[in-house]
Amino acid sequence: MSKAYKQVPFAAIVPSPKTENEGMVTGNWRYLRPVVDKSLCTKCKTCWIFCPDACVNYSKDDGISFNLKYCKGCGLCSNVCPVGAISRQPELDFEE
Amino acid sequence: MPIKKKGTGLTAVADAWQLADIDVSASYPIRPYTAIMAELAKRIANGQMKCEMVHGEGEHAQFSIAHGASMAGARATTGTSGVGVTYAFELYSPIAGARCPIQALVGDRTLDPPGDFGSEHTDCLTLRDNGWIYGWAQDAQESLDNSLMMFRIGEDPEIMLPQIVAMDGYFVTHINQEYEMPDQEQVDKFLPPFKPQFRLDVNHPVIMGPQIEPEMGPPLEWDRNVVMQRVSEKIVTVTKEFNEIFGRNYAPFVEEYETEDADMVFLLQGAHAVTCRSAIDYLRKAGYKVGMCRLRWVRPFPDQALKEILPKFKVVGVIDTNTSYGAAGGGGVLLVETRASVSEVANKPMIQGFTSGLGGETITHEQFFKMAEMMKMTLEAGKIIQDSTWVNFNDYHEGATEVKYANQQVAYAKE
């Protein structure tokens, strides 16, 4: 079976998405993902500010969560969390 | 009406940029590029040109500024020399990949160490794998003309690739010569305004240069490969149209001099062609059936043209004014690529490598005579006796007397 390449527009120039760009999701190459321990989190939003891919979501009731479709697993969020609430865990430990 | 001017290769390109009505030019000083930056600044200050000039804090920034300006829809230029070319290296692929047709002038210069200011093509040839269109001008006139031709080719909606107007530092960038500056009407007829299909525009936001998935990479690379091949066709049509409008007589890829009945030819690029032609005049008088093939472009490499032209000769002496330490065949970039071009052609000539004119040295008549004699010995022996000769350093190990003989013969013809 031939490999499924994805045809890309001219010079990969795509309309700027308002929220998420479904065409540009992270592939299967992330090997560590961030996991938050909500009992430690102070909701300071430092991780939300620092994430270079805008994958940290914040809501008043739920606190923080990660949009793993775009998370690169770079670990910036866990590095900047002042209380050590975010850990990085191997992708293969998760089902989905 | 076109006017005759006295100027350098750099003022000639400044003229081309003025006539092309560039919008943005990004600068950072480095010899011998610096003089064009000064020339542009002067023209902008005295109202001759309307252009935004932005100074970078180095060449990396300089090329980034031009990249951004081009993305915003500007006809943008920049330029550099020597280690400046290599300092900006990270930008070459993104600019070509984003299909931003910026134009850079490179006044070629030796790479360090330890800060040799001499002319040499090594700087520019290090970036030949990045998807830029480029070639060498032999004099001020060709610098101006190549600049206009490259805007036209690079900005063609079917191409959209950046270009480098390369010229030998000092020999072309700084020596005053007479050249013709075309008039605005001619240029307007030849070069339409730059109207990219996509540009950064707050009202129609797009992402340029996004992070992509691995499955998207190969098709993009393929596009770039295909378009590079299409550039060759454009060079043919654009050169023809250029010649008609401006009354010049450029060959699209390879200028031939005295090749009609030649057994042997020098193959080179850039300003040393000027000396080469006059050396050939003397060599001809002394009975050497020698000619010259001068490459006008290096990317795309004039593969097909060389396949058609070179089998007419028996010996081709490729003169590299660059180094690629440890390259196949022991010569420079031109030797490797020329051999690759004709490797599968029937009746291919013997291709003999020479390295000369490094570090700003002129290639003298005597050196051309010496190379001609070595080619003649190859011709008579039916095989290359010594390849990849660094002229003036490694002596020809057989027949040193014959080499001297050529010098005497030609000296006699000169009188």
Ligand code: SF4
């Ligand atoms: S790991 Fe990196 S990309 Fe993922 S949420 Fe944290 S900061 Fe963002």
Ligand code: SF4
């Ligand atoms: S940085 Fe740490 S404490 Fe602050 S919101 Fe993020 S997870 Fe919670």
